[in-house]
Amino acid sequence: MSRPLNILILGGGIAGLALAAALRQRSEHRVVVLERGSLPGVPAALIASGLQRGHSDVPDAQDYGIAIAPNGTRMLHILGVANPVAALGGKPLQEISTRSAENEESENSSYPLDPSAPAFFCRRSAMVRTLAQAAASPMLPGAAVQIHINVPVAELDVQTARYGEHCGDLIVLADGLSKAGRAAVVDAHGLPAELRDANTAQLAYMGLVPARALAPFSHLHDDGVPRGCLANWTWDPPHAAEEEADEAAEMARRGRAQQRLILYPLGDDALQLFAYQPATAALLERFPRGGAHGSRAGFIRDVDAKEATEVFAAFAPEVQELLRSCPTLDLAQIRDAPCLDNWAAGRAVLVGDAAHATLPHTGQGSAQALEDAEALSYLLAPLRAEPSSASTEAAAVASLDEALAAFVAVRTPRAHMVQRTARMLNGCLAPGEAQYMRDWDEVSYMMSMLTYAGVEQQLAAQQ
Template structure:
């Protein structure tokens, strides 16, 4: 395609939208990113950066943020709620196999570096999408502020609750997982063997994850099984719900200011038959929203952005580019969504299922390793 002559509009300034703008910039192509909020912002908290994320950031020339701001994690550990170790994996071994270990990073740091490396004026804030005309010859985006944007290609990078996806495919529905994810950030370090690890604790109907995301901050994440319509828990309620977890878990929650604890009902999406239609294409969570049980949400979004830019640059026409992009990415991204859903169910198992899970992991830890590392990419060397 003659990308230099294409008018490309990206809806959403999250990880996928900003990464795509950066990937297009490397192809010598300018684009505009339209963000609904009045300012660039991030949900906060931490991100796990797996090897497949690192490779895309290297391609974009942005991996310095990992060296400067990231925390290299030495181990991945999964415990039963009693504190019994169920699974351990040295990240040195992961680095030997996949080129990089897991890293912890503040979401805000990734968001900032993706935005700062774009030309001034690329991101336009205060543009909330209200309508879309997706024609054969152009896509037209209508915004709440009264502005209208005409594009040769419109990219929906507007996340899990994508307005573009709703307008294109109104029959599509997000599927609740049944969990509410409570998230927090604290200056308290996990301490002990947890201090340099990505750690998970699995309890009946509840889980807890923690890792250091910078030298001075720890990110934690606590999915709790809650029925639809159940009131969200405050800090005291969360501590009560997690009362049978080890002291290290309760200590991190107690050390977190109440106003730094957020709650998000988790949802994912069943595979979409089409990621593109006419002049509009979906990327990231707009195409394959996933639950955060594998740490692959941002990674899959980054891979989408890199793949779409490459296909747009190499394909002879728009149809071939968008078809090639979907064919390359949908199998892996949909598998990541399904695996994350299954992994979450495994982690919160109760009763006999919990006993069988613990026994299986003790006998064959490869069962967990294969699932966790399935999306890290081919072994190096």
């Protein structure tokens, strides 16, 4: 008799947990999430077992805020989160204020607010908690997903969907920038080793600003309550006029050289501050080695605010004061993975940052992870395995291959578009990607993000 698939998900971040929740809702597959770190804020009752203490790329102590674009909100609806802004305690985005380093406003634009799918800001931990709840709560319909935390790092075999002692019909590699999943897929296809790695394009000092620090910025609060405004301040370092070869070259130069501070409210008493600056060899050297494959850690915690204000000395004193107001500051590597054309190998498939880590400037990292989860769950839902006979087992594997191929075909063009757009805005398109910039159309890009309504509709539109 046929049976639902056993699906392992490696990584309990947004991509892994969203997929777990979506599979629970849409299928009878038996799903196990293996997370090497902890899941701060997720109730212990939702965790199936805790093994020895692991480590995570994401700092536990300091949560960070993420912007969810309208397509991400729509995916949350489809995954069963009825009112995402309320469920995640978020704050809708209503306007964008653009200022110079001297704190002079150059533009204030309202953001198109679609009440059915607003863009909003929330804490990453709120997203993880909500998705873990949807996946593992015993109170909801469908078979609860098992979430294991602190799972020791083990050997991964993509051909047999095996991770250490765990084995499934399929292993979904949602391990973010840890590199294990991506390296396994790249190696399985015999692709160049440089496709395994994400590049560090920029660094960001990041911290949580208390709402009371908004006092000097009357445009950002109403009587002390943060407004739904994304504020950004930009400094362009002086440069020689002859560097302005043409418009495209000038845009690339500015994107590479700029320092930017971004601030947005998280729906509670805090705002997320990111202070971006180009990666320098000296700053990169400070990230300790010791991660998987000898890679450097993605974060340095508890950086001195004095250091950050010295780096951002070109900004007005009240803007620098935002950096000082954060109880703690971390320094993060902002990474961008090369576009990978095939995310599937054997019985494994990449999702989320492991497949398409993107620079955060388009606010699409989480939304793309949610789109992956929605699309993959839709394509996997009808599959069955028939383990009793070798021939029917082969048939189940064949349909799995088709589902993974369909997933890769439908998802890679969108994910690559997002990656390249973010690269373009940061002046770091690869040499072979120059045509992308010439062809890019802001209106059609925005519309494709604002109106995306799930993979079923996308597949229908392609026929």
